[in-house]
Amino acid sequence: MARTWSRWLPAAAVPLVVAGSVAFAAQAGADELPERTPAEILTLLADRDHQPFSGEFEQTSDLGLPQLPGGVELPDDAAGDAAAVTAVLEALTSDHSGRVFVGEQDQARLQVFETFGERDVIVNGNEVWAYDSGDNSATHTTLPADADATTAAPGQQYRPDEVADHLIDAVGPSTELTVREDVEVAGRAAYDLVLTPRTDATLVGEVAIAVDGETGQPLRVTVTARGEATPAFEIAYTSLDPTAPDADLFEFTPPAGADVEEVAPPSDQGGDASASAQHPEPSVIGTGWESVVIIDAGATGLGDEPLLAQLTTAVDGGRLLGTDLVNVLVADDGRILVGAVPLERLQAAAAE
Incomplete structure (x- = not known):
């Protein structure tokens, strides 16, 4: 199933969809992968197939962004833009870990762990749920039958494969592609595909994507700032299980007392x-x-x-x-x- 990379995000903007699943098989060590050119690895990425799996991941960020001032509290009626500012800053300055479950087409669940709870995004057909255990709140959207649920769910920045797919849109005349020595990520042998900007007019020094040597699954993404030796951003799977997750994981019922908000699906017909x-x-x-x-x-x-x-x-x-x-x-x-x-x-x- 060929993938189309049609969306561009700035490489360092750090962005749950079902499209990134992978067909697993027994595999040799990293030093036994067949040699491939950068173009062949891009083809391997583009042609990966859907297969249910589950995995754990970690994201680390060291962007040089100032930490939130101590004691900052939003007013009781704070919402919308003020809350959005806080959420974005928290995502950029904090490290995250979680789990991903991918079932059949249009079926996935993302869990992001926090100190005192977790946030979940669940896609099951045309039903999309987002739940925050911190304040026991949930939002629910029912998409039209012809809508693509894989583009409607939030939380894309937390999956290595989604981050890789956005970043790969940078490939073109402005990017030099090279392949470094093979690596091992989450117990999988992977090619280390490096994207280096051919321009000084960017803060990005390089992006490295570890690509599963057999399946084409992106396993790790690192972004290094220009002139630096260590990554400022990294997201990677730490474990992968090729068996299909329990179907019950994609069924969601809000806990008792949860504050549930129904959200209208996005419209392509002009909207509000x-x-x-x-x-x-x-x-x-x-x-x-x-x-x-x-x-x-x-x-x-x-x-x-x-x-x-x-x-x-x-x-x-x-x-x-x-x-x-x-x-x-x-x-x-x-x-x-x-x-x-x-x-x-x-x-x-x-x-x-």
Whole structure:
């Protein structure tokens, strides 16, 4: 089943779908893999088939992003943009671990462990659930019969295969592809495919994807900042089980007392005009590693969030939230510009 890589995210933007499953088989050690060129490994990635499996994973981040100030608490009525800022910062600054279960087509479950609970995303046919045990809350969406549930569920940033599929979109004239010495990840022999930007106009030094030598499954993704020796971001499977998970794992009933919210599925028919005004679609300037995403956040007031102000520094044209791998410019006119690029690139994009 060929895959289509049609979505681009900046390589360091660090993003549960069913598409990344894998057909397992007995395999020799890493030093016994047949030699393959980068193009052949890309083909192996693209042609991987669906097969149920389960696995455990770990994500580590060291982006150089300032930690949240001690004692920061959102007001009781905080929601929407303020909560979104906190959630994004927490995802970028914290390490995560969890489990993935993939069943039949359109059937998957992601569990992300936290100190005092876990977050779950469950896809079962056209039913999508998201549950947070921390506050015993759940959201539920029923998608139209012809909708693709694999693109509707949140949490994609927590799966090595999903991160790899987004990053592989960077492959093109702006990227040099090489293959390093084979590696072993989660007990599987893997090719170490390296993506190196051919431009200095990016904060990314390289991306390395460990590709299962037999199945084409991405097993680990590391992103290293330019000029650094150790990865700033890594997500990897630590164990894999090729047997089909119990079907009951994809059935979800909210616990007693849970606060359940029904969410309307996304619409391609124009949708709610007011909702579109509050959450405008971002635009993209540039291509590949030099891409800059621009969000017109003036209607949301996101740039005025006190928490964001605490973590940014004043620069020409706005305020900067800088990390080793991604920069965020909150422009004076309310726009937010994001890219795996130097500040000067964001400022130039803001002036276009």
